[in-house]
Amino acid sequence: MKQKLGKSSIRLEEPVYILGSGSVVGTKEGQGPLGLLFDQVGEDDMFGCSTWEDAESSLQKSAVSLALEKTGLESEDISYLFAGDLLGQSIATSFGLSTFQIPLFGVYGACSTCGESLALGAMSIAGGYADRVVCVTSSHFASAEKEFRFPLEYGNQRPLSATWTVTGSGAFVLGNREAMESMKKTEWEGKRRRPRARISGMTVGKIVDYGLKDSMNMGACMAPAAASTLKQHFSDFGCQPDDYDKIITGDLGKVGQKVLLDFMRDRGFDISCQHMDCGIEIYDGESQDTHAGGSGCGCSAVTLSAYILKQLEEGNWKKVLFLPTGALLSKTSFNEGKSVPGIAHGVVIEAI
Secondary structure, X not given: OOOEEOOOEEXXXXXXXXXXXXXXXXXXXXXOOXXXXXXXXXXXXXXXXXXXXXXXXXXXXXXXXHHHHHHOOOHHHOOEEEEEOOOHHHHHHHHHXXXXXXXXXXXXXXXXXXXXXHHHHHXXXXXXXXXXXXXXXXXXXXXXXXXHOOOXXXXXXXXXXXXXXXXXXXXXXXXXXXXXXXXXXXXXXXXXXXXXXXXXXXXXXOOEOOXXXXXXXXXXXXXXXHHHHHHHHHHHHOOOHHHOOEEEEXXXXXXXXXXXXXXXXHOOOOOOOOEEEHXXXXXXXXXXXXXXXXXXXXXXXXXXXXXXXXXXXXXXXOEEEEEOEEEOOOHHHHHOOOOOOEEEOEEEEEOO
């Protein structure tokens, strides 16, 4: 069976299983609507470290350790790591994951990195190049502010269009059918281990640039990329919005959600009934001062691990399109007056 589908999609001949996952978040995320669902909530956002960057590294290390523990696996059982973060040279990843000594593919798609890593991990397994891989991403509010905007000590004002970078990390263990069957023979906390969901396809996004230059309005910068990938996905798979229980973007927030819905209506698709955004779900817009919502590599990753997969496991949803979105900017490009391009990668996730 040919797995390549249409212009930029893949339909897997054999599904790739999400064997297990781990989510670790900061204090603000723990106080939000999903707070009780996360595996671990930090007592403070330093996580016992001396710098924000080290704290983010510790997030990744803890998330991977949790995911491995839940699946009953050791580092030696994993073929590859697909990992990334928002910091220059992906230092949260390199310092956070070095102790595992697992071969690493460092990936960067800004806030879309969770979707990119899951797509690449699933492709490597579907192609027979690995039996099990781990995909992990992270972000930290304080390290991201220092990297892309202003250090916290500056005390700058944030416009209402700005999103709040999630402090968190989500890790996912992917495996083939044999790895899934092997895992089910063991127990965790007195129960038989079972896979959480399966990945059946993906649509790889392209860079979309509408010339927007407002780094304080990431939602508007990323929404055109989400619309592009979503339209291509419908075309490649020959499907419609109501084929999914949920179409879940990662990081658009309230402003970006409105832009996306308008874009899709202009293209002949009404996704208002199916659409959900992780950046809107993770914070309480009434009591938590996060303005437009959440963003960051960790936003979609921890929401997928803690909330989305739970809905699939419990049978509330059967099939979702997971579509993290990323704003491809840096301090250098922004200070040189460049625009903020966007990208989005779609992953089809189904209940088992």
